[in-house]
Structure formats: structure tokens, C-alpha cells
Amino acid sequence: MPPCAPTCCCHAWPSASWGSAPSPSSSRASSDGGDGRNPGSARCAWSCWWRWPVAFSLAYYVLGTQAVGQMVGIRTRLDALYFTLSTTATVGYGDIHPTGQLARAVASGHILFNVLLLGAVARLVTARAAGGRVRRGGRPER
Structure with missing residues (x-):
């Protein structure tokens, strides 16, 4: 690539x-x-596309391994990636979760990022389906 x-x-x-x-x-x-x-x-x-899961996984890995009492269940990089992907997919099994305030702030930022990402994807898909490009003002071009 x-x-x-x-x-x-x-x-x-x-x-x-x-x-x-x-x-x-x-x-x-x-x-x-x-x-x-x-x-x-x-x-x-x-x-x-791969930059956001790497960034969130790294943040969760550091919180889980270096910051005491921030994350429950993260001991490896694969654990951090797993939590990142399950949060992004809004699955949330509950086996790994933030417990400290800093970890909760990072997870909240991750959730907000996911909402914005889904909104941007939905906007692009609906604009393409309507047959136009999306202008800066948010309305599709005709």
C-alpha cells in the first residue's frame, strides 16, 4: 500500500x-x-485509517500497564487493541474497562471520536448516494 x-x-x-x-x-x-x-x-x-486504532491502543496500553488503577484487564498490547476495537464497534463486553478518571476521559474521547467518525461516513455515503459531492457548508452539490 x-x-x-x-x-x-x-x-x-x-x-x-x-x-x-x-x-x-x-x-x-x-x-x-x-x-x-x-x-x-x-x-x-x-x-x-490505521492511525486511530494504533493511537487509542497505545493510550490504553500505557494506562493499563503504567498507570496504577486506571484500567482493569489490560496486560498486553493485544488486550489494548481488543479494547480499542470492541469500543469502536460499540460491543463493550465488560471484561476490560476503565476505572480511573484519566482512563475514563480517554475512553470518553474515544467514544466521541467514534460518533464523529460515523457521522462523517454517513455524510459521505448519503452524498454519494445522492449523486453529488459534499460542499464545505454540509449540503451536497447538485
Whole structure:
């Protein structure tokens, strides 16, 4: 799988170009909807999808192994990945759970991230089903 292009949205978290429109001569002006960050790029999304579970798994692993009393049931990296995926899938078996305030804050952030992710996916799917691209204002183009 090829890595992200340097112009991919994953590499440009808040950059100076986000607030300004690219020039008409810019090669990115026609491919990204005009705002310079290309958030709808399927290639970008595909090449960056693995970053969020790795980040949450790492956070849970550190909380479970290094911070006393924060997580119950996390002893290995696989335990942390398992908790990340079961939380993302909203399964929540109950065998691993946060007990400390910091771990609960991280888990709450993870849940909020999941809601935003599902909303973004639903928005893209409905826009594609309607046959248009999603504009910055949230309404599909006609």
C-alpha cells in the first residue's frame, strides 16, 4: 500500500493553507473542493485509517500497564487493541474497562471520536448516494 502523499489531509493538520483558498494555478485547486486539504480523498483515507486504532491502543496500553488503577484487564498490547476495537464497534463486553478518571476521559474521547467518525461516513455515503459531492457548508452539490 503506498504511503500518503505529502498533500494528504493526514499530513496537514492545522496548516496555513487551510484558511486560504489555493490559487487557480494550483494543481490541488480542482481535486479537493478548493480548500486545500483534500478531506474526501479515498486514497488518503485508506492510507491513514490505521492511525486511530494504533493511537487509542497505545493510550490504553500505557494506562493499563503504567498507570496504577486506571484500567482493569489490560496486560498486553493485544488486550489494548481488543479494547480499542470492541469500543469502536460499540460491543463493550465488560471484561476490560476503565476505572480511573484519566482512563475514563480517554475512553470518553474515544467514544466521541467514534460518533464523529460515523457521522462523517454517513455524510459521505448519503452524498454519494445522492449523486453529488459534499460542499464545505454540509449540503451536497447538485
